[in-house]
Amino acid sequence: MPDFHVDPYKVEGVVDYEQFAKNSGLKLIDSELEARLRKYAGELPFLIRRRIFYAHRELDWILDQYEKGNKFYIYTGRAPSEEMHIGHLLPFVMAKWLQERFQAEVYIQIPDEEKFLAKEGYTLEGIRSVAMDNILDIIAMGFKPKLTKIFFDTDYAKTMYRQAVRVAKHITFSTVKDAFGFGNDANIGKIFYTSMQAVPAFMKSVEAGHNVPCLIPLAIDQDVHFRIARDVIGKLGHYKPAIIHTKFLPGLNGDSKMSSSIGDNAIYLTDSEEEVARKIGGALTGQQATAALQRKLGGNPDRCVVCQYYNYFFEPDDNKLKAIFDAERGGTMLAGEHKAHLAETINKYLNKHRAKRAKAAEKLDSFMLRD
Amino acid sequence: MPDFHVDPYKVEGVVDYEQFAKNSGLKLIDSELEARLRKYAGELPFLIRRRIFYAHRELDWILDQYEKGNKFYIYTGRAPSEEMHIGHLLPFVMAKWLQERFQAEVYIQIPDEEKFLAKEGYTLEGIRSVAMDNILDIIAMGFKPKLTKIFFDTDYAKTMYRQAVRVAKHITFSTVKDAFGFGNDANIGKIFYTSMQAVPAFMKSVEAGHNVPCLIPLAIDQDVHFRIARDVIGKLGHYKPAIIHTKFLPGLNGDSKMSSSIGDNAIYLTDSEEEVARKIGGALTGQQATAALQRKLGGNPDRCVVCQYYNYFFEPDDNKLKAIFDAERGGTMLAGEHKAHLAETINKYLNKHRAKRAKAAEKLDSFMLRD
Numbered sequence: 058m059p060d061f062h063v064d065p066y067k068v069e070g071v072v073d074y075e076q077f078a079k080n081s082g083l084k085l086i087d088s089e090l091e092a093r094l095r096k097y098a099g100e101l102p103f104l105i106r107r108r109i110f111y112a113h114r115e116l117d118w119i120l121d122q123y124e125k126g127n128k129f130y131i132y133t134g135r136a137p138s139e140e141m142h143i144g145h146l147l148p149f150v151m152a153k154w155l156q157e158r159f160q161a162e163v164y165i166q167i168p169d170e171e172k173f174l175a176k177e178g179y180t181l182e183g184i185r186s187v188a189m190d191n192i193l194d195i196i197a198m199g200f201k202p203k204l205t206k207i208f209f210d211t212d213y214a215k216t217m218y219r220q221a222v223r224v225a226k227h228i229t230f231s232t233v234k235d236a237f238g239f240g241n242d243a244n245i246g247k248i249f250y251t252s253m254q255a256v257p258a259f260m261k262s263v264e265a266g267h268n269v270p271c272l273i274p275l276a277i278d279q280d281v282h283f284r285i286a287r288d289v290i291g292k293l294g295h296y297k298p299a300i301i302h303t304k305f306l307p308g309l310n311g312d313s314k315m316s317s318s319i320g321d322n323a324i325y326l327t328d329s330e331e332e333v334a335r336k337i338g339g340a341l342t343g344q345q346a347t348a349a350l351q352r353k354l355g356g357n358p359d360r361c362v363v364c365q366y367y368n369y370f371f372e373p374d375d376n377k378l379k380a381i382f383d384a385e386r387g388g389t390m391l392a393g394e395h396k397a398h399l400a401e402t403i404n405k406y407l408n409k410h411r412a413k414r415a416k417a418a419e420k421l422d423s424f425m426l427r428d
Numbered sequence: 429m430p431d432f433h434v435d436p437y438k439v440e441g442v443v444d445y446e447q448f449a450k451n452s453g454l455k456l457i458d459s460e461l462e463a464r465l466r467k468y469a470g471e472l473p474f475l476i477r478r479r480i481f482y483a484h485r486e487l488d489w490i491l492d493q494y495e496k497g498n499k500f501y502i503y504t505g506r507a508p509s510e511e512m513h514i515g516h517l518l519p520f521v522m523a524k525w526l527q528e529r530f531q532a533e534v535y536i537q538i539p540d541e542e543k544f545l546a547k548e549g550y551t552l553e554g555i556r557s558v559a560m561d562n563i564l565d566i567i568a569m570g571f572k573p574k575l576t577k578i579f580f581d582t583d584y585a586k587t588m589y590r591q592a593v594r595v596a597k598h599i600t601f602s603t604v605k606d607a608f609g610f611g612n613d614a615n616i617g618k619i620f621y622t623s624m625q626a627v628p629a630f631m632k633s634v635e636a637g638h639n640v641p642c643l644i645p646l647a648i649d650q651d652v653h654f655r656i657a658r659d660v661i662g663k664l665g666h667y668k669p670a671i672i673h674t675k676f677l678p679g680l681n682g683d684s685k686m687s688s689s690i691g692d693n694a695i696y697l698t699d700s701e702e703e704v705a706r707k708i709g710g711a712l713t714g715q716q717a718t719a720a721l722q723r724k725l726g727g728n729p730d731r732c733v734v735c736q737y738y739n740y741f742f743e744p745d746d747n748k749l750k751a752i753f754d755a756e757r758g759g760t761m762l763a764g765e766h767k768a769h770l771a772e773t774i775n776k777y778l779n780k781h782r783a784k785r786a787k788a789a790e791k792l793d794s795f796m797l798r799d
Contacts, residue, residue, distance in 0.1 A: 170593045214589035215799045219582040222541045225617030246596025249620035
């Protein structure tokens with residue numbers, strides 16, 4: 058038994074990503090798939106080169122279809138409950154790259170009922186207000202309005218509920234009980250919810266009146282929804298959606314997943330320069346206990362959150378990333394300097410993001426899909 | 429333990445209505461309530477005089493509110509899967525009477541997903557087509573377009589799903605498991621459904637922005653949905669809906685409930701004159717085995733389906749009904765004559781109904797509510 062647990066409602070322990078892929082029946086992204094992606098896209102994003110997006114379901118089939126002229130669309134989403142942290146952005150970074158390189162339409166689900174149903178202490182109204190902020194952050198990522206549709210589950214329920222019912226008919230309580238660890242005390246909205254999450258994976262096919270391939274970039278904790286839904290969607294006569302899986306951005310304390318449930322474990326998109334500097338100052342590194350020891354023995358970049366943030370997000374250049382890792386390993390860069398530089402880089406990114414975000418509100422209408 | 433079972437998905441055995449009321453915590457309609465109803469309505473419908481609508485939850489509170497000038501609205505519905513039989517009409521007869529006498533708005537839910545989720549062999553498209561026929565039958569009952577709103581769950585899901593989620597959060601799988609007898613093999617749509625059925629019981633309050641009392645005429649098999657929902661609706665800050673309960677119209681074979689699952693057990697609104705004559709010809713009576721014995725010993729009108737159809741539906745005049753019962757009891761009217769007269773009465777009703785139904789299609793738009 059692995060000593061970690063991953064589902065949409067709980068991530069515990071140190072995640073072994075290869076083990077997760079094996080347990081879940083995912084394939085690893087390999088050099089052959091990389092070569093095909095590069096061929097069609099003209100480049101490879103560092104998220105794939107570095108195997109941050111590391112696994113998939115039928116990405117090869119998506120490329121087969123693309124080769125035949127059968128274009129795919131992208132489905133991703135964000136379940137709102139609070140402001141977004143940088144870990145939430147990874148699927149959107151991938152979705153945006155796919156949109157740019159494959160001219161793919163992007164459907165972004167905002168399941169405003171999910172956290173309301175799954176956790177205590179939320180109101181639908183409160184979630185909606187936070188969600189509007191999240192949507193501005195998503196738009197600020199640079200999606201093209203003509204190729205992007207963002208929708209709230211509750212606003213788009215006339216379209217979605219009808220399809221969710223078709224999905225739900227094929228899923229038993231036993232199945233969600235096993236898949237999500239629900240007990241008999243789970244509420245019936247939470248039990249039903251997975252069928253709402255399934256819908257956008259074939260919604261474009263329903264709209265178009267013919268099958269359109271769908272590719273879902275997601276973090277591994279969401280995979281189980283589609284492990285269930287893929288079979289059902291197939292039974293309904295639609296293409297099963299393909300999936301490309303990202304690892305989690307680690308938390309500041311070194312946890313496998315950046316999470317809001319622990320204080321100072323996450324960098325929010327709204328964090329001030331001072332907050333970022335303070336939080337990064339407290340981040341776990343892979344360095345030795347003292348500067349002298351670090352100079353002598355060197356550190357471990359794989360365990361170093363600072364190095365990993367460069368790896369996942371803030372250093373697109375592989376050579377520069379290597380230099381950062383080497384410096385950590387060789388003991389030539391001490392934690393203080395290392396962290397100060399990262400904080401500066403993050404603040405530069407966030408300031409730029411917030412400038413784009415400030416202009417996102419005026420574009421909102423062109424993105425939103427309503428019934 | 430009673431030797432009968434009643435829930436929305438199954439009715440078995442000979443229903444003991446007093447026992448059902450006792451087990452379910454319903455109050456019986458008494459002469460005091462009758463007097464209050466007569467006072468406000470100016471008359472009492474035979475469905476109440478004869479205790480066919482025989483039980484309630486908080487009907488007294490509805491009248492208290494009415495007395496204070498706080499008008500109530502009516503919520504009832506029809507889960508479509510096939511054409512309607514006369515047994516399906518009882519809640520609508522009561523709803524129409526309440527509309528006429530109390531100028532009450534009537535909300536009619538058409539949960540087009542319910543039977544699709546609960547049974548095998550249905551498609552949403554097939555159900556929709558049958559439902560359109562059902563709606564014409566309902567309109568033909570004589571509801572006022574300005575005071576009546578009819579809606580499909582799937583068409584009105586933008587309004588309903590948001591509210592259903594609020595309900596669902598307060599209902600656990602344990603609760604529906606016990607209430608509806610679901611096993612772990614129940615599909616998650618069927619599990620969620622009860623929260624959709626709850627919504628129209630407070631929808632008017634949501635629309636109005638303040639609490640509006642709601643009264644639900646229903647057959648007893650639907651009570652359990654609201655036994656669960658009433659508490660939840662109260663927790664959400666709305667008035668708990670009041671309920672008025674009808675007994676089932678018996679089947680032609682004497683079963684407690686007219687049902688489509690057994691051949692020739694139901695009179696459909698579409699049955700031809702010949703079909704009605706043939707079906708009534710085969711109906712169970714309370715008469716003796718031979719004409720001679722019947723003349724000598726007399727029959728039992730309580731066990732006689734023919735007498736009961738007069739009682740429930742086709743003889744509004746209490747004196748005439750008494751004459752029919754007396755003739756059955758006294759052995760002066762034999763089965764053949766008895767049945768021929770009922771068949772003629774039913775055919776007169778159905779022909780009239782179908783004439784009204786033929787004109788219902790043009791009024792359809794003024795009744796339908798969509799998001």
